[in-house]
Amino acid sequence: MMSAYLYRLRRQAVKKPLFLVLGILCFLSSVGMIAIASLMSRDGGTARDSSLIIAGFNAIFVVFFNYVFVTALSQGVAGFTVADVNFHLAGPFTSRFNLLLAATNIFKICLLFIWILTCQVALLVNTFGFRSSDMIYMIIGDFIVMGIAYFAGAFLSGWLDEKPVGKKAAYIGLAACDLVFIGGGAVSAIIKAGSFEAFRAMGGKAIVSHIFNSVWAKAFPVAGWMDLFFDGLINNNIVYLIIGLLLVIAIISLLVYLFMEVDFNYYETAITTAEKVEDMREAQKAGLDPDSVRINSKAKVGSETLTKGWGASAFAYCHHLQNKRTGKLFFINTQTIIYRVITLFYLMFMSGSSFGGEEGSGMASLSAALTMTLMLNAVLYGGGKTVLEFNKPFLFLVPEKGSKKLLSCILSDVPEMIFDSIITTAMIFYFLKFSIIESVALFLFLLAFNYLCELLGICTVRLFRGMGRFLLVFMRYILVGAAVAVTLIPAFAISAVINGGMVGTLLICTVLMIPLAVILMFLGRNIVENMEYGS
Amino acid sequence: MLTVNNVTKKYKNFAANDNLSFTINDSEIGILLGPNGAGKSTIIKSIAGLLRYQGDIEINGIPNKALEAKRQLGYIPEIPALYDTLTVEEHLEFIRRAYKVEDTGIKDKLLDRFELSDKRKKMGKELSKGMQQKVSICCALMHDPSVVIFDEPMVGLDPHAIKELKLVFQELKDAGKTVLISTHMIDTIEDYWDVVHIMMHGKIAATRHNRGHVEGEKSLEDLFFEITEGHS
Numbered sequence: 080m081m082s083a084y085l086y087r088l089r090r091q092a093v094k095k096p097l098f099l100v101l102g103i104l105c106f107l108s109s110v111g112m113i114a115i116a117s118l119m120s121r122d123g124g125t126a127r128d129s130s131l132i133i134a135g136f137n138a139i140f141v142v143f144f145n146y147v148f149v150t151a152l153s154q155g156v157a158g159f160t161v162a163d164v165n166f167h168l169a170g171p172f173t174s175r176f177n178l179l180l181a182a183t184n185i186f187k188i189c190l191l192f193i194w195i196l197t198c199q200v201a202l203l204v205n206t207f208g209f210r211s212s213d214m215i216y217m218i219i220g221d222f223i224v225m226g227i228a229y230f231a232g233a234f235l236s237g238w239l240d241e242k243p244v245g246k247k248a249a250y251i252g253l254a255a256c257d258l259v260f261i262g263g264g265a266v267s268a269i270i271k272a273g274s275f276e277a278f279r280a281m282g283g284k285a286i287v288s289h290i291f292n293s294v295w296a297k298a299f300p301v302a303g304w305m306d307l308f309f310d311g312l313i314n315n316n317i318v319y320l321i322i323g324l325l326l327v328i329a330i331i332s333l334l335v336y337l338f339m340e341v342d343f344n345y346y347e348t349a350i351t352t353a354e355k356v357e358d359m360r361e362a363q364k365a366g367l368d369p370d371s372v373r374i375n376s377k378a379k380v381g382s383e384t385l386t387k388g389w390g391a392s393a394f395a396y397c398h399h400l401q402n403k404r405t406g407k408l409f410f411i412n413t414q415t416i417i418y419r420v421i422t423l424f425y426l427m428f429m430s431g432s433s434f435g436g437e438e439g440s441g442m443a444s445l446s447a448a449l450t451m452t453l454m455l456n457a458v459l460y461g462g463g464k465t466v467l468e469f470n471k472p473f474l475f476l477v478p479e480k481g482s483k484k485l486l487s488c489i490l491s492d493v494p495e496m497i498f499d500s501i502i503t504t505a506m507i508f509y510f511l512k513f514s515i516i517e518s519v520a521l522f523l524f525l526l527a528f529n530y531l532c533e534l535l536g537i538c539t540v541r542l543f544r545g546m547g548r549f550l551l552v553f554m555r556y557i558l559v560g561a562a563v564a565v566t567l568i569p570a571f572a573i574s575a576v577i578n579g580g581m582v583g584t585l586l587i588c589t590v591l592m593i594p595l596a597v598i599l600m601f602l603g604r605n606i607v608e609n610m611e612y613g614s
Numbered sequence: 615m616l617t618v619n620n621v622t623k624k625y626k627n628f629a630a631n632d633n634l635s636f637t638i639n640d641s642e643i644g645i646l647l648g649p650n651g652a653g654k655s656t657i658i659k660s661i662a663g664l665l666r667y668q669g670d671i672e673i674n675g676i677p678n679k680a681l682e683a684k685r686q687l688g689y690i691p692e693i694p695a696l697y698d699t700l701t702v703e704e705h706l707e708f709i710r711r712a713y714k715v716e717d718t719g720i721k722d723k724l725l726d727r728f729e730l731s732d733k734r735k736k737m738g739k740e741l742s743k744g745m746q747q748k749v750s751i752c753c754a755l756m757h758d759p760s761v762v763i764f765d766e767p768m769v770g771l772d773p774h775a776i777k778e779l780k781l782v783f784q785e786l787k788d789a790g791k792t793v794l795i796s797t798h799m800i801d802t803i804e805d806y807w808d809v810v811h812i813m814m815h816g817k818i819a820a821t822r823h824n825r826g827h828v829e830g831e832k833s834l835e836d837l838f839f840e841i842t843e844g845h846s
Binding site: 378380384385387388389390391393394396397400401404405470471472473475476477478479480608609 | 662663664666679681682684685687689691695696697698699700701703704707708709711712713714735737739
């Protein structure tokens with residue numbers, strides 16, 4: 080049975096030589112990054128702080144454990160394609176072996192994460208003081224943590240297939256672990272510091288070090304134990320090393336025992352959900368984040384219904400109704416919250432020094448936070464529900480002008496953009512002590528940028544859809560980067576001449592985005608009227 | 615009336631439709647019959663204004679991409695594409711509003727007719743493929759189009775829905791509408807057709823008008839297999 084599976088993998092690899100080449104290049108670049116770590120530190124990197132390194136390990140392990148465990152728990156039996164169902168589930172393969180199939184997709188993503196992580200060598204060396212050996216420890220630890228997380232999640236997923244209460248308990252259990260470790264770590268750090276203000280004054284690095292080195296962090300299942308092992312290894316603490324090692328061996332042994340002894344049947348769930356996976360793939364082909372499809376799966380019919388809209392505006396009310404149905408508050412996109420939490424952590428960390436009151440780091444922190452926000456928004460507002468319209472004929476069939484239909488579709492996403500801009504502005508206002516005028520300018524800038532991202536997302540999906548998801552997303556980033564450059568560089572120049580400062584730069588940039596948006600709207604109108612449905 | 619004049623649609627070097635020309639008159643049911651890959655769906659999508667092509671297509675004498683032509687056209691796609699989170703009733707309401715159709719109760723009539731009344735609160739994602747197809751048909755008929763094109767409409771439908779759909783074809787014809795249906799299933803078109811165009815490799819290989827039973831004339835099935843198997 081393994082040979083049949085390997086044959087399929089080989090055939091796929093042969094048909095996609097570009098991916099093989101890319102894989103090899105990524106591997107070689109990772110090796111290069113690892114080697115560079117020690118060279119960079121020799122040329123004057125940050126002094127090696129073992130407690131900060133171990134805290135960094137723990138943070139990475141916890142994030143990876145959470146992601147892989149939750150994915151395996153939710154998709155362990157549901158991550159099959161229709162082809163998998165037809166050929167593997169109906170074929171002469173054991174249910175345990177078939178469960179491993181779903182692992183391949185998750186591990187591909189994990190490998191990508193690890194590669195991205197190794198590419199952050201400059202940050203890891205300069206902020207944490209990583210060396211080459213630390214990079215190797217981190218990668219080994221990641222693989223072990225992800226492996227255990229996948230098998231634990233997949234086992235629970237299969238075993239609890241028909242017990243939704245048990246599955247819910249597993250999610251709650253993990254959330255409780257996260258809460259206890261973050262909360263416990265933060266509380267113990269505050270107590271140690273003496274007060275919340277003193278805790279804040281410690282700065283980002285010290286806070287991270289305290290929270291991720293606390294006893295609560297070490298107790299975190301698998302991730303904390305793995306970290307304990309590396310803590311022992313790096314600090315020559317034999318007790319930590321042995322305890323960590325024994326705990327990891329124990330959990331691996333338990334999983335092997337459970338997989339060998341416990342009988343479970345998950346085929347029915349796998350078959351019923353295979354079509355949803357197919358829908359997600361279709362959404363991915365269209366350049367959408369599959370999460371948006373998952374959000375739809377939670378929608379429920381309430382008292383709301385379609386009562387407004389006439390002609391092209393029916394699209395706006397139709398999208399608005401869908402937004403209301405997929406979330407309790409129509410102006411909140413679930414992904415916005417996730418992305419803003421990432422921005423918040425990033426902002427907290429990058430503003431670590433200004434946290435403590437140092438002068439001059441505000442602009443650097445703002446630049447870092449804005450870059451992160453802009454990068455995330457390029458994905459978040461990559462076309463929204465308008466892109467989904469391209470997979471349906473209504474946008475092309477309804478007898479209204481293309482520009483009116485397009486504008487109507489985009490309008491329904493504007494409340495989300497406004498809310499997101501307010502949240503981001505509020506965070507920057509708080510952390511970087513912005514004035515009211517600066518905050519208003521930033522809000523307008525972000526709103527205009529989000530709108531521009533939406534238009535660019537629509538144009539790129541329609542123009543580059545045939546290139547595949549990877550190149551499509553790449554093109555979107557390139558175009559978003561170009562749009563920022565085209566508006567921000569002149570804005571800086573004009574602002575410097577008129578001595579407009581930050582407010583002037585942001586406002587000029589916002590104004591420059593308007594003609595760009597008009598051009599994109601014109602292009603978008605042509606796309607609706609002249610492009611091909613389903614192409 | 616539907617007029618297709620010298621329409622060619624190419625995908626790179628492959629001609630999915632090669633210089634197609636045909637006309638379906640008012641009160642006429644036209645059938646595009648052909649095996650998989652003959653180019654039926656491509657010409658249907660071109661008529662619906664969803665593809666770019668060379669040549670001319672007119673709906674009641676108006677170029678098919680004009681807004682007035684779109685108003686007069688109803689299109690039922692091969693694969694129903696509904697909104698995941700809109701209910702059956704809301705789909706029809708959305709179409710009514712988008713096409714600016716006054717509320718005359720047609721929505722309820724269509725839901726009753728296709729046995730969707732008890733499913734009116736179900737969301738698109740909760741429907742089976744057959745149910746989705748029924749909703750798709752209701753959406754296309756909602757604005758009372760004068761030209762209706764169906765792309766493989768029977769696929770996924772239960773026998774009752776097929777029977778009802780055939781009645782709809784007949785009613786549309788009796789009401790003076792133009793109907794075009796693409797299909798690869800000869801047995802489903804039976805005797806309600808007026809003109810059949812047998813398609814092969816993107817071209818019309820034969821055209822047959824329904825004159826009832828004519829002594830010595832090959833049956834439609836025999837003609838179809840002679841053409842399709844002769845080309846393979």
